[in-house]
Amino acid sequence: MQKSLFFILSLVTIFLFTSCTDDLGGGEYQEDIQPTYSLRKSCASHQHMENLLSDPEYKKQYDNRIASFNKSKTNTFEKALCNSPTIIPVAIHYQGVNNPNASCLIDLAKKQVDILNADFQGKNSDINKWTSNASSSFPSVNFGETCLKFCIADQNHPSGYGVSNGQPAITINKTQGDQINAWSGYLNIYVQFGTGALGYAPLGGAGNGDGVVIEATAFGAGSGCGSVRPENPYDLGRTTTHEVGHYLLLDHIWGDGCGQDDDVADTPNQATDNSGCPSLGIQSCNSSDLHMNYMDYTNDACMYMFTSGQSQRMETYLASSLSNLIHKASSVCSEAAQNGGGGNGDGGNGDTICDTPESNSVNQITQTSAYFNWTGSDDAIKYQLRYRVQGTSWTKINTTSPEATVSDLIPNTTYQYRIRTRCDFGWTAQTVIQTFTTEAGNNENDDDDSGNTSSNSFKVEITLDDFGSETSWFIVDNDNNLVAQGGPYRDGINGRVKSKNIELSNDCYTFVIEDYYGDGICCDYGDGSARIVNTNRTVIVESDGNFGTYDELNFCIEGSSTKLGKRKKDVKKKSLARKR
Numbered sequence: 001m002q003k004s005l006f007f008i009l010s011l012v013t014i015f016l017f018t019s020c021t022d023d024l025g026g027g028e029y030q031e032d033i034q035p036t037y038s039l040r041k042s043c044a045s046h047q048h049m050e051n052l053l054s055d056p057e058y059k060k061q062y063d064n065r066i067a068s069f070n071k072s073k074t075n076t077f078e079k080a081l082c083n084s085p086t087i088i089p090v091a092i093h094y095q096g097v098n099n100p101n102a103s104c105l106i107d108l109a110k111k112q113v114d115i116l117n118a119d120f121q122g123k124n125s126d127i128n129k130w131t132s133n134a135s136s137s138f139p140s141v142n143f144g145e146t147c148l149k150f151c152i153a154d155q156n157h158p159s160g161y162g163v164s165n166g167q168p169a170i171t172i173n174k175t176q177g178d179q180i181n182a183w184s185g186y187l188n189i190y191v192q193f194g195t196g197a198l199g200y201a202p203l204g205g206a207g208n209g210d211g212v213v214i215e216a217t218a219f220g221a222g223s224g225c226g227s228v229r230p231e232n233p234y235d236l237g238r239t240t241t242h243e244v245g246h247y248l249l250l251d252h253i254w255g256d257g258c259g260q261d262d263d264v265a266d267t268p269n270q271a272t273d274n275s276g277c278p279s280l281g282i283q284s285c286n287s288s289d290l291h292m293n294y295m296d297y298t299n300d301a302c303m304y305m306f307t308s309g310q311s312q313r314m315e316t317y318l319a320s321s322l323s324n325l326i327h328k329a330s331s332v333c334s335e336a337a338q339n340g341g342g343g344n345g346d347g348g349n350g351d352t353i354c355d356t357p358e359s360n361s362v363n364q365i366t367q368t369s370a371y372f373n374w375t376g377s378d379d380a381i382k383y384q385l386r387y388r389v390q391g392t393s394w395t396k397i398n399t400t401s402p403e404a405t406v407s408d409l410i411p412n413t414t415y416q417y418r419i420r421t422r423c424d425f426g427w428t429a430q431t432v433i434q435t436f437t438t439e440a441g442n443n444e445n446d447d448d449d450s451g452n453t454s455s456n457s458f459k460v461e462i463t464l465d466d467f468g469s470e471t472s473w474f475i476v477d478n479d480n481n482l483v484a485q486g487g488p489y490r491d492g493i494n495g496r497v498k499s500k501n502i503e504l505s506n507d508c509y510t511f512v513i514e515d516y517y518g519d520g521i522c523c524d525y526g527d528g529s530a531r532i533v534n535t536n537r538t539v540i541v542e543s544d545g546n547f548g549t550y551d552e553l554n555f556c557i558e559g560s561s562t563k564l565g566k567r568k569k570d571v572k573k574k575s576l577a578r579k580r
Contacts, residue, residue, distance in 0.1 A: 043297070044200035045246045052202060065204060065321035069249065072320035073313070082121070082147035086318060087329035087338055089153040091169035091186040096193050096432055097216075097228060099359070100172045104225035109170050112189075112220040113150050114340070115237035116244060119294065119306075120146040120314075126304045130292065134280055137288050141266050144311030148318060150187070153332035158182035160428065162355035169332070173432045174356065181209045185328030187247065188212070189240065191219045191228060194469075196517070198239045204317060205247040207324040212243035233276075236300035245295055245306070248314035248322075253295040258285035266309035267293065277302040354379040354423035357402065357431055367411035367439045372419075374431075376402035380421045386430075387417040389482040391474040391512065411440045414485065456503045456557075457535050460486065462513070465526030465545070466494040470517045473530060478508040487514075494526035502532075508556040508565065513543050520572050521545040534562075548572040 053059045092109040094100065118124040122145040130143050153169040160182070161174045169186065178190050188211025201212035217231045218239040224230055230237070251262040254270040261269055271284035274291040277299050282289050290296070294303050295310070306314075318326070360374035372385055385404045386394040397404050409415065414437045418430045464471060468489030475483040484502045513530040515521055521528025522545030530551070531542035540562050543551040547569040554565030 043242060043246070043252070044195075044197040045203055045243070046252075048200045049203045061206065062204065065206065068320045069204075069317050073316050082145060085121070085147050085149040086315070086326055087333055088148055088150050088318070088325055089169075089186050089329045089332045090150050090189065091153055091171070091183050091211075092189045092191065093175045093180070093183075094170070094172045094191045094216075094228065095176055097173055097226070099226060101225050102172055102358070105172060105228060106168060106170050108220040108222070108225050108228065109168070109189075110152065111222065112237050112240055113152055115221060116150045116241060117340075119238070119241045119304075120144075120148060120150075120244075120311075122146070122305070122311075124304060126301075130305045134292055137280055138268070138290065141268075141290065142308040144306035144308050146306065146311040146314055148315065149338065151329065151333040151338045153186060154334050154337040155332050157332070160426075162428070168337075174429050178213050179208070179210045183211075184209045185324050186211070186332070187244070187325060189214060191216050193227070194517075198234060199243040201243040201246040203246055203251065204249040205322065207322050207328075212240065212247055214240050214243060233299035233301065238294060238300040238303050241294050242303075245310070245314070249317040250295050250306075250310055250314060252297075253290060253293045262295070264307065264309040264313055266307045270296075273297040275299075354421060354428070356421055356428040357383070357419050360419055360431060360434070362417065362434075362436045365436055365438060368409045369405060369407040370409065370415075370436060370438070371403070371405050372417065373403040374419050377421055377423070379423060381424070382422045383419060384422065384427070385417065385419050387415050389413060389474075390416055390472070390485060391476055392480060392482050409438050410482075411438050413438050413482070456505055458502050458504050458540065459533050460484065460500045460502060460511075461531050461533065462486065462489075462498045463521075463527070463529045463545070464489055464493055464496050464498060465521045465524075465528040467491055467515075467517065467525055468493055468496075468498075470515050471513070471521055471528070472516075473511070473513045475502070475504075475509055475511050483509065494528075504557050506557050506559065508554065511541055511553045511555070512550055513545075513547075514550045515547070516549070518549050518570075518572075520547040520551075543569075546572065 053062065090113055092112070094105055097105070115124075122143055127143060135141070135143070154167065155165055157163040157165070157167070157169055161171050163169060163171060175190070180188065185207055187205070187207075188209065190211055190213045192213055193216045195213055195215045197215065198218045199212060199214045202210055205211065216228045218234040219228060219237070220230050221235055221237045222230070250264070252273065253262055253267050254272050255262040257271050258269050261267065268287045268290050269285035270289050273296055274282075274289060275297050278289065278291045280288075282291065290307070291298050292303055292305055293310075294306055296303060354377045357374035357376070360372065362370050362372050364371040374383070376383075382398055382400050383402060385397045385399070385406075387406060388394045389410070397406065414435055416433050416435050418433050420430045421428045460473065460475070462471065462473060468487070469491050471489055472485070472487030474485035477483055483504070484500065486498065486500050489498055511532060513521070519525075521530070528545040529543060530545065532540040534540060541553040541555045541564065543553060545551075549570040551567075551569040553567050556563045556565060
């Protein structure tokens, strides 16, 4: 049943996620779009690894970690009682949460870490399903009791994230992406929206600010906190257990099918993944499937064990290749945190220290103005409000008060805005980008066929794929002034044409169609496209929708004729899989 990890990865041909390797403590934020997906149990770790290993430097470091692991695992040992578990420092990063309830999110994070400790140590309340029933079907398999303990760090946090000594390492809307260099030495858990899968992780983490990514609808257990709400049947925190298993070098239990297993000796052969709650005794490779294992795809309530071999593999990888986490623990996890206290505080969302504004709002919106206010910090030197029409440069307003009024806005136009605080140590991170729309005009998400038919009249037509919430567009003139924009749209209306009438005078323009997920609007999830036509239905410019993040088309209007300019697009090099 032994199988080389590299052979497993060599068979993976699907590209999915792009890792963000910059320290974004005070960096840029993308638009906060939270599409809803109906997901079965799914994990994108193999695809994620395919992307990571395409970087020669990452592959070199990864090969070194695996070589160190392989050297260590040849030294077999008798498993001892776990009287002194290895401490793993944990940091949880919520990203893109609207109107966050900090106290609730902190409690949810602590509950998730409690679940991790119970699951990995074999102390979960439902392990009796194994000991009293399922184990008789697997006489050569013992359940795992992994000798480690997860601790939410509460000391010596990285600066710039609004978390002080004594507070748990739980940030809310302070990070973006799946790797933050400043958080090296921690097992980072990134809670995100719209990942396209329940989660993903490196198949053997590095401890360099990387970690596991969990879909916000599969994080923790219980009723959740607003939009961060675990949904049945993935509402018992087992998605995080599964992904942390990957981080500690566990493959999916089925590996690559019968005879090509997961490199763990005591897990039976299995042809493929199981879903739902299978009956005990189902077989796929002439032996019973271990579908209750955390590394399968069954419902949370129907997975409840690691094997002893899996536990030993994780312990070996931790000791051989993640010593930076082990060493970090002594300086960031107090005794109280190691005992489950996890620190006290507000996750960097409070106003008792100089920090990014906890909350903000925009109101009194007219056709040309808007009033902003936000939570202030006692020690703030000043604040900076930035606003713009998407695709244009930011306008900056500095103020010593946590409020500002903006005028000279364009009617019927959607703006983006964000805010940051100037402290003694410098600028904090920006708030998540939010939007507002000035008064008057048509709803740009609906068809607009009401325009006139003058010689300057044109129509933008967007044919959507199945993920309209990822699609937006804009047109700017030769001076980079916004002329028109549209989107995002609704999901699940593949083939629907959304149109908008526009007026274009004699000038040169840039038309940009965007897909924030990075797989264009054709041809994996529909046959989307985009074009501009005149009143005679003559196509001025057209995108076939087959791009990555954007397709940029330049054109000029010269009286009754048009002239095409340069085209620039982000090429989609591989199909992006959303499920596995």
